Amino acid sequence: DLEAREHEAREYMLHLDKATGLRKNRASLAEWEYTSNITKENEEKSIQTHLELSRQEKAAWEETKMYGWQDFQDFTLRRMFKKYSQLGVAALPDDKFQALMRTVSGMESNYATAKICSYKNESKCDLSLEPEITEIFSTSQDPEELKHAWVEWHNAAGATAKKNFTDYVNLYNEAAKLNGFDNVAEWWQSEYEVPDFEEQLAKLWEDVKPLYQQLHAYVRKRLRDKYGDKVVSARGPIPAHLLGNMWAQTWNNIESFTRPYPDKKEIDVTQAMRDQNYTPMKMFQMSDEFFRSLNLTAMPEKFWKNSIIEKPTDREIVCHASAWDFFDGEDFRIKMCTTVNVEHLRTVHHEMGHIQYFLQYRHQPSVFREGANSGFHEAVGDTIALSVSSPKHLRRVGLATGDAEDEQTEINQLYKMGIDKIAFLPFAYTLDLFRYGVFRRKTLPEDYNCHYWKLREQLQGVEPPVNRTEDDFDAAAKYHVSANVEYARYYVSFIIQFQFHRALCQLAGEHAAGDPNKKLVDCDIYQSVAAGNALANMLKMGSSKPWPDAMEALTGQREMKADGLLEYFRPLHDWLRAENQRTGEHIGWEPTNMEYC
Ligand SMILES: C=C(C[SeH])C(=O)N1CCC[C@H]1C(=O)O
Numbered sequence: 001d002l003e004a005r006e007h008e009a010r011e012y013m014l015h016l017d018k019a020t021g022l023r024k025n026r027a028s029l030a031e032w033e034y035t036s037n038i039t040k041e042n043e044e045k046s047i048q049t050h051l052e053l054s055r056q057e058k059a060a061w062e063e064t065k066m067y068g069w070q071d072f073q074d075f076t077l078r079r080m081f082k083k084y085s086q087l088g089v090a091a092l093p094d095d096k097f098q099a100l101m102r103t104v105s106g107m108e109s110n111y112a113t114a115k116i117c118s119y120k121n122e123s124k125c126d127l128s129l130e131p132e133i134t135e136i137f138s139t140s141q142d143p144e145e146l147k148h149a150w151v152e153w154h155n156a157a158g159a160t161a162k163k164n165f166t167d168y169v170n171l172y173n174e175a176a177k178l179n180g181f182d183n184v185a186e187w188w189q190s191e192y193e194v195p196d197f198e199e200q201l202a203k204l205w206e207d208v209k210p211l212y213q214q215l216h217a218y219v220r221k222r223l224r225d226k227y228g229d230k231v232v233s234a235r236g237p238i239p240a241h242l243l244g245n246m247w248a249q250t251w252n253n254i255e256s257f258t259r260p261y262p263d264k265k266e267i268d269v270t271q272a273m274r275d276q277n278y279t280p281m282k283m284f285q286m287s288d289e290f291f292r293s294l295n296l297t298a299m300p301e302k303f304w305k306n307s308i309i310e311k312p313t314d315r316e317i318v319c320h321a322s323a324w325d326f327f328d329g330e331d332f333r334i335k336m337c338t339t340v341n342v343e344h345l346r347t348v349h350h351e352m353g354h355i356q357y358f359l360q361y362r363h364q365p366s367v368f369r370e371g372a373n374s375g376f377h378e379a380v381g382d383t384i385a386l387s388v389s390s391p392k393h394l395r396r397v398g399l400a401t402g403d404a405e406d407e408q409t410e411i412n413q414l415y416k417m418g419i420d421k422i423a424f425l426p427f428a429y430t431l432d433l434f435r436y437g438v439f440r441r442k443t444l445p446e447d448y449n450c451h452y453w454k455l456r457e458q459l460q461g462v463e464p465p466v467n468r469t470e471d472d473f474d475a476a477a478k479y480h481v482s483a484n485v486e487y488a489r490y491y492v493s494f495i496i497q498f499q500f501h502r503a504l505c506q507l508a509g510e511h512a513a514g515d516p517n518k519k520l521v522d523c524d525i526y527q528s529v530a531a532g533n534a535l536a537n538m539l540k541m542g543s544s545k546p547w548p549d550a551m552e553a554l555t556g557q558r559e560m561k562a563d564g565l566l567e568y569f570r571p572l573h574d575w576l577r578a579e580n581q582r583t584g585e586h587i588g589w590e591p592t593n594m595e596y597c
């Protein structure tokens with residue numbers, strides 16, 4: 001009878017989940033060895049280990065099919081079986097599984113090791129994305145130097161990946177079908193466990209688009225003031241190489257010469273960090289201390305022993321920041337090529353947020369040791385960083401001086417947050433809208449690049465600095481496309497982190513709607529055990545419940561909504577509307593004159 005069947009299934013599931021934890025540990029170790037020392041040999045080892053593990057997963061999957069779990073009464077047992085019923089890429093036959101692994105490791109190692117020549121010294125051709133090219137984009141105000149770096153990087157890391165990418169799409173789609181999906185787009189969206197995920201993304205974009213368009217208009221005007229109307233037009237898209245970031249995804253690096261009130265004292269955290277001899281280690285210790293101040297878990301001893309927090313000089317590694325769970329309850333690591341500046345201070349908190357999530361749900365069955373959805377995992381560290389970025393906190397830790405905010409300083413602060421958080425939304429939205437079209441074969445290889453830029457122009461209002469052809473493949477010049485990392489998670493994160501922040505600030509007594517002394521922009525939850533305990537309760541759940549239950553546990557809301565973000569930025573939205581009115585700046589953008597289709 002059902003009772004007996006569930007009892008037997010429970011015994012089986014305990015055994016399976018333990019075996020799964022060991023498999024995940026081996027897979028993580030193999031992946032770590034390869035990405036922290038990129039050699040052909042380590043690539044082969046990683047692929048062979050993953051192949052061996054995929055065979056074991058397939059055998060286990062065959063067994064789970066024998067259990068009629070769909071009618072089990074025990075919610076958790078049924079949910080575990082449901083997750084195990086998804087075999088993943090291991091459903092591919094061995095040869096195709098290996099071929100798929102090779103396309104991804106080929107693209108990722110190409111991206112990680114790509115080099116370009118310097119604009120100022122054409123014989124110097126050993127510039128990597130981190131730190132050299134990133135440094136150029138954060139400091140250069142020479143449009144020609146920026147254009148050179150943009151074009152050379154997109155050639156070296158983008159165009160070269162096109163062949164691998166088209167093979168990857170075919171093989172990955174075959175795996176999707178073996179898992180019961182029409183294509184990878186449906187598979188990726190199924191992880192969010194809501195039937196209308198793509199419609200929700202579109203609705204969120206409609207909610208935030210007016211605010212983005214105001215910010216875009218203002219920034220375009222300030223860039224035109226600086227570079228002239230030959231470089232930045234009055235009514236067209238913004239050239240993508242002038243926004244302080246290789247992908248124009250966050251615009252922090254142009255803050256110093258575009259902020260609303262330039263004569264107001266600027267908080268230059270990077271300068272303060274350098275003046276105070278900050279090291280990468282100190283940045284990590286500072287972040288660890290913030291989490292401990294919330295009564296959350298300290299980084300375990302293995303974290304400090306096994307993490308790689310600076311770029312090695314003796315080998316090639318994947319520098320893109322990442323956080324790792326080795327599924328043994330003790331071994332958690334970050335790999336990051338940290339440089340001492342405010343952008344990496346934010347990234348350190350972002351990565352430490354991943355580790356804190358791992359720590360909070362490490363008691364869960366291994367199949368539930370993941371975010372409530374992938375957006376949750378990306379939002380933890382960023383939510384903490386919203387407090388860390390507040391002038392109040394920066395003063396508290398000695399990275400800013402001066403007194404409390406006046407109106408104009410507050411607008412400057414909201415602007416600084418807006419060019420990071422609002423600017424990012426259309427970028428994140430387009431990256432996976434593009435890939436959804438590719439996986440659904442609505443976008444064919446012969447017009448990948450045209451379609452990529454059409455989306456970026458329509459939604460983000462940016463254009464390439466030079467004409468593009470189908471010999472280019474600019475999407476792969478972004479890490480997540482070359483490394484097969486889904487991106488809607490960041491779009492979700494940048495929305496829900498404001499819902500989390502608002503709830504935590506209320507719990508910390510730092511925010512009360514309508515109270516001018518408790519504005520969201522000034523909130524710092526540092527040392528609030530009440531906030532920390534509420535956050536921990538949500539994180540401990542892992543993916544054991546559908547994410548609306550986790551969201552409700554912390555915020556009382558069961559949906560992702562832009563209301564948190566819009567409330568946070570309302571004073572900036574009002575100011576931008578008035579300012580664009582005053583200058584008569586055109587809101588929105590007309591089609592570009594650049595050719596890319
Ligand atoms: C820091 C990470 C590792 Se999960 C990252 O990829 N992020 C964090 C913010 C957006 C996205 C990016 O860099 O594109």
Ligand SMILES: [Zn+2]
Binds near residue numbers: 350351354377378
């Ligand atoms: Zn992340």
